[in-house]
Amino acid sequence: MSVVQKTGPSSKWYLPGIVVGLGITIRHLFQNLMNPKKMPTINYPEEKYEYGPRFKGNHVLTVKKDGSLRCTACMLCATNCPAQCITIVASEHNDPTVEKFPINYEIDMLRCVFCGFCEEACPVDAIRMGPEWQTPGLNGSQFNYDIERLAYRSNLKGGVLSIVDDDERHKSGI
Amino acid sequence: MPKCTINGKEIEVKEGTSIIQAMTENGQRIAHYCWHPGLSVAGVCRLCMVEIEGNPRVQIACNTMVTEGMKINNTSEKVKEAVKWGLDFHLINHPLDCPICDQAGECGLQDQYMEYGIYDSEMAERKVKKHKVVSLGDRIVLDSERCILCSRCVRFTDEVTGTKELGIFNRGDRSEIGTFEDRPLNNKYSINTVDICPVGALTSKDFRFKQRVWYLKDGDTICTGCSTGCNTKVYFNREGIFRIKPRFNKEVNGYWMCDEGRDLYKVFNRENRQIKALKKLGHSFEEMLPGAAAKDIFKNLSTSLQGASLVVTGQLSNEDLQKAFSFFTGALNSKQIYHWKNNPESWSDFDGLLLRGDKNPNTKGVEKCFEEFQIQTRFEDLEAALEQSQISTLVVMVPENIFAYPDLSAKLKHFGKAKNLILLSSSLVSLEDVRGGAHCWVVPMKTTIEKSGSFINHNGLTQFFKKVTTLVSEALTVDQALTLMGGGEVTVEMPHSSSETRFLVDYNHRSDQVKAEAYKKNEFSFKRGTL
Numbered sequence A: 001m002s003v004v005q006k007t008g009p010s011s012k013w014y015l016p017g018i019v020v021g022l023g024i025t026i027r028h029l030f031q032n033l034m035n036p037k038k039m040p041t042i043n044y045p046e047e048k049y050e051y052g053p054r055f056k057g058n059h060v061l062t063v064k065k066d067g068s069l070r071c072t073a074c075m076l077c078a079t080n081c082p083a084q085c086i087t088i089v090a091s092e093h094n095d096p097t098v099e100k101f102p103i104n105y106e107i108d109m110l111r112c113v114f115c116g117f118c119e120e121a122c123p124v125d126a127i128r129m130g131p132e133w134q135t136p137g138l139n140g141s142q143f144n145y146d147i148e149r150l151a152y153r154s155n156l157k158g159g160v161l162s163i164v165d166d167d168e169r170h171k172s173g174i
Numbered sequence B: 001m002p003k004c005t006i007n008g009k010e011i012e013v014k015e016g017t018s019i020i021q022a023m024t025e026n027g028q029r030i031a032h033y034c035w036h037p038g039l040s041v042a043g044v045c046r047l048c049m050v051e052i053e054g055n056p057r058v059q060i061a062c063n064t065m066v067t068e069g070m071k072i073n074n075t076s077e078k079v080k081e082a083v084k085w086g087l088d089f090h091l092i093n094h095p096l097d098c099p100i101c102d103q104a105g106e107c108g109l110q111d112q113y114m115e116y117g118i119y120d121s122e123m124a125e126r127k128v129k130k131h132k133v134v135s136l137g138d139r140i141v142l143d144s145e146r147c148i149l150c151s152r153c154v155r156f157t158d159e160v161t162g163t164k165e166l167g168i169f170n171r172g173d174r175s176e177i178g179t180f181e182d183r184p185l186n187n188k189y190s191i192n193t194v195d196i197c198p199v200g201a202l203t204s205k206d207f208r209f210k211q212r213v214w215y216l217k218d219g220d221t222i223c224t225g226c227s228t229g230c231n232t233k234v235y236f237n238r239e240g241i242f243r244i245k246p247r248f249n250k251e252v253n254g255y256w257m258c259d260e261g262r263d264l265y266k267v268f269n270r271e272n273r274q275i276k277a278l279k280k281l282g283h284s285f286e287e288m289l290p291g292a293a294a295k296d297i298f299k300n301l302s303t304s305l306q307g308a309s310l311v312v313t314g315q316l317s318n319e320d321l322q323k324a325f326s327f328f329t330g331a332l333n334s335k336q337i338y339h340w341k342n343n344p345e346s347w348s349d350f351d352g353l354l355l356r357g358d359k360n361p362n363t364k365g366v367e368k369c370f371e372e373f374q375i376q377t378r379f380e381d382l383e384a385a386l387e388q389s390q391i392s393t394l395v396v397m398v399p400e401n402i403f404a405y406p407d408l409s410a411k412l413k414h415f416g417k418a419k420n421l422i423l424l425s426s427s428l429v430s431l432e433d434v435r436g437g438a439h440c441w442v443v444p445m446k447t448t449i450e451k452s453g454s455f456i457n458h459n460g461l462t463q464f465f466k467k468v469t470t471l472v473s474e475a476l477t478v479d480q481a482l483t484l485m486g487g488g489e490v491t492v493e494m495p496h497s498s499s500e501t502r503f504l505v506d507y508n509h510r511s512d513q514v515k516a517e518a519y520k521k522n523e524f525s526f527k528r529g530t531l
Ligand code: SF4
Pocket: A077, A080, A081, A082, A083, A084, A085, A086, A107, A111, A112, A113, A114, A115, A116, A117, A118, A119
């Protein structure tokens, strides 16, 4: 790409712009010094910003009453994902009433755009987007979340129970 | 030849054609489940409704013959209403299984529902529960709840294979497909029932849950399982090939193919393929890139390649055989070409439907080449000569379908008695098999689905196939391998050699463009995860 460089006399008129900009900066400096409460900047990480309850952060795979994964490995989330960051390997379950389940479920968090389409596509409420977002890692591989991390990470305390459950479904005859 | 009008279009059909045949042959759409062009008419699904002028009620199209002057239509409100309620009855006891159903994406119920669905269910009753995940045999799983009792599968085992394993048991809404005691569905064509099942009631154990069908692309090819040469479709994505299905060809296989042929996708997939070339000088093995190995052969053997012997099998396409024969008789000045036959005693076997004893797709083609180049050799002579260590250089085109060559590793060990052994192999060669002998090269080759060509089947019919996809991009074609072995160069024609594409190329080489070399230096994207 070529960079266009203006060399005409109009290009010399940058000084007034700089002076005006500095003026705005100094005005804000004094306003903030007089009235620190109104300052929009917060002292992260000591202070934390509260997001709304609908904030779409890191994913959670929900579990059934017995603690096993709710996901049926239908791959609708992976199909719907615009970033194509969900990888699922499905397998046959020993229990014929379960039939299909994921033996591997990975989300590449660095590719995820946190759009929530996966949550929307899931027919069984197996994936939700939780409130967490401060999850640093030391290298790229730590952002490849697997089942262990998505469903059973320690702050979920054994997993998030999905409200829709098989017993209720069977009772209502579906 | 009766003439009729279908949806306002006048057409002429053969005597004894049913309305549904007339419609599908003329590109008209009609909903149907139980009718299948390769099976008898059952008329049980009641979905193929049409309105015939002069008849007060709608009728099924699959069991009504076209008569002179018939005026048929299936787009009227009356027909649509009939189909809609017919479909609703099919779905009364149907489970909400689509998320875990392998058929989803290519399911007849889903397709018709998009057109004729009543989106609000009017059922207040409980659904009837039936058996799920029933193993019908070694290859098939049945889900009775999903079955719409179209009886296609039952008719298939009655009429096509004649094995009669399947039947419908019980009555009314408790009817279920099933097998008789001690008679599982284990015939050699059983997976065809999965193909013809319009819903996900029958699923193949091999393909079950491997992929969702919408992740797969398909391409046409020809089965390499036996000399029948069934026309097939392979379903693949970038992870490999996942299944093979038959493609209609009246002259060869009709609508069907055997289960053995469906397993062949395994020989194409990377895990069973030779990816790196191997070079063994004395006792040390070295891994190389395929092209480098082929060049290395020329460097090491250039003179002793003269008069080399070649082993071919019926697994090669006509084009590859032509290339190999002309290279050996021409450049290498050798007529020592041998036809390796896997089980010639059972070659004339035929099971009456499709499966033949000759497990090579192109035996006829090999024979034709031997005639054309006037070569008369016996494979036994080669084996005897190997026994006496008279062969200096032996080139073996290892068959790609290793399932058809159970004695492969024994034979490879025997070939190892030659002084220099060159294996052109698409399938994985185990190191054990090439440990003997002095020098050995293994060059990875492309398989049938990765190249175009033709096979001559048992009947003398030449069938062409096109390249479907590439699974091992570094593997060589026979043409490339032999050219490199003969000291030639493989060149890729660049687009800017032709004047028509000149302006495109110029556009792609704008002076301010970041050069490909600069991209390569930025290795951040390749090392992510280990940073
Ligand atoms: S939030 Fe969006 S991008 Fe992230 S995994 Fe879900 S669908 Fe994919």
